[in-house]
Amino acid sequence: EVHLVESGGTLVQPGGSLTLSCVASDFSVSSDYMTWVRQVPGQGLEWVSVIYPGGSTYYADSVKGRFTISRHNSKNTLYLQMGSLRTEDTAIYSCARGRRSGYYGVEYFDSWGQGTLVSVS
Amino acid sequence: DIVMTQSPAVLSVSLGARATINCKSSQSLLQSANNQNYLAWYQRKPGQPPRLLIYLASTRDSGVPDRFSGSGSGTDFTLTISSLQAEDVALYYCQQYYNSPPTFGQGTKLEI
Numbered sequence: 083e084v085h086l087v088e089s090g091g092t093l094v095q096p097g098g099s100l101t102l103s104c105v106a107s108d109f110s111v112s113s114d115y116m117t118w119v120r121q122v123p124g125q126g127l128e129w130v131s132v133i134y135p136g137g138s139t140y141y142a143d144s145v146k147g148r149f150t151i152s153r154h155n156s157k158n159t160l161y162l163q164m165g166s167l168r169t170e171d172t173a174i175y176s177c178a179r180g181r182r183s184g185y186y187g188v189e190y191f192d193s194w195g196q197g198t199l200v201s202v203s
Numbered sequence: 204d205i206v207m208t209q210s211p212a213v214l215s216v217s218l219g220a221r222a223t224i225n226c227k228s229s230q231s232l233l234q235s236a237n238n239q240n241y242l243a244w245y246q247r248k249p250g251q252p253p254r255l256l257i258y259l260a261s262t263r264d265s266g267v268p269d270r271f272s273g274s275g276s277g278t279d280f281t282l283t284i285s286s287l288q289a290e291d292v293a294l295y296y297c298q299q300y301y302n303s304p305p306t307f308g309q310g311t312k313l314e315i
Contacts, residue, residue: 086252127253127296127307142304176252183241183259186234188300190243192264194252 084108084193086177091198098167098202104160104177104195112155115180115189118162120173121197128173131162132180132189145171167202174199205229205299209308216315222284224311226297231277232260234301241301244273244282247294247310256295257282289315 085107094100102118104111118130131141131151139151150163160177176197180189206229216222232240240260245253255264257273260280270285284291292315297308 126309127298129304129306140303178253181258183239183300184237186236186239187241188303188305190241190255190258190298190300190305191245191253192255194254196252 084179086179086193086195088175088177088195088198091175091200093201093203094167096167096169096202099163099165100167100200102162102164102175102198102200104162106158106160106177106179109179110155111153111158111160115182116151116153116160117178117180117189117191118151118160118175119178119191119194120171120175120200122173130175133160164200167200169202172200172202204304205232205301205306207297207299207306207308209295209297209311211311212309213312213314216284216287216313218289218315219286222287222291222313224282224295224297224313226275226280226282226308228278228280228299228301230301232280232299232301233277240276240280241299242273242275242280243298243300244271245296245298246291247296248292253296284313287313287315 090102117132148166174197178191179193210225242260244257247253261273
């Protein structure tokens with residue numbers, strides 16, 4: 083069964099840095115569209131970043147230039163390096179496996195982790 | 204970015220009754236090249252990660268009970284639960300994946 087477990091969330095000061103990890107089981111992170119999504123408690127879901135099977139990376143405008151997504155294939159782990167953190171980055175960060183419906187469009191998400199809380203204060 | 208608007212924000216339905224959740228997108232999600240709508244629905248229960256219910260607007264994911272169905276095209280979509288069960292109490296989200304960035308509705312809380 084596909085399983086995703088995030089870690090690394092903590093309290094950090096504005097301007098600080100943090101790296102989140104997401105360990106995957108029963109599939110390879112290098113084979114799918116691995117994604118970070120965040121949710122401010124009580125608010126909606128916000129797509130943050132994706133890394134494609136080929137290695138291309140894309141970011142939400144709100145985090146571009148501050149966050150970096152990467153993966154370690156042999157550890158089967160996805161990462162999110164977060165820098166220049168702002169109070170508005172406070173959220174629960176979840177990793178998700180993205181899938182595509184053929185040639186068109188972008189990703190929907192068929193497996194999610196529980197999430198890890200990042201508090202910037 | 205495509206804005207997704209769900210209604211209602213809170214829906215109260217009796218056990219065994221039909222539940223209908225609406226989702227409207229700010230632009231069409233219909234890909235003319237293949238006549239497919241790039242819309243997904245998720246269920247989120249407290250303390251659990253989101254569960255994919257529906258993709259391509261009307262295709263149920265593996266293991267999803269057939270009381271869940273998705274419909275609609277273009278900019279207007281509906282998630283229907285034909286006969287509400289107690290375990291269906293949750294938050295429900297729609298998501299467009301027609302173009303980047305993927306965007307979500309604000310959620311509908313379904314209660315009994």
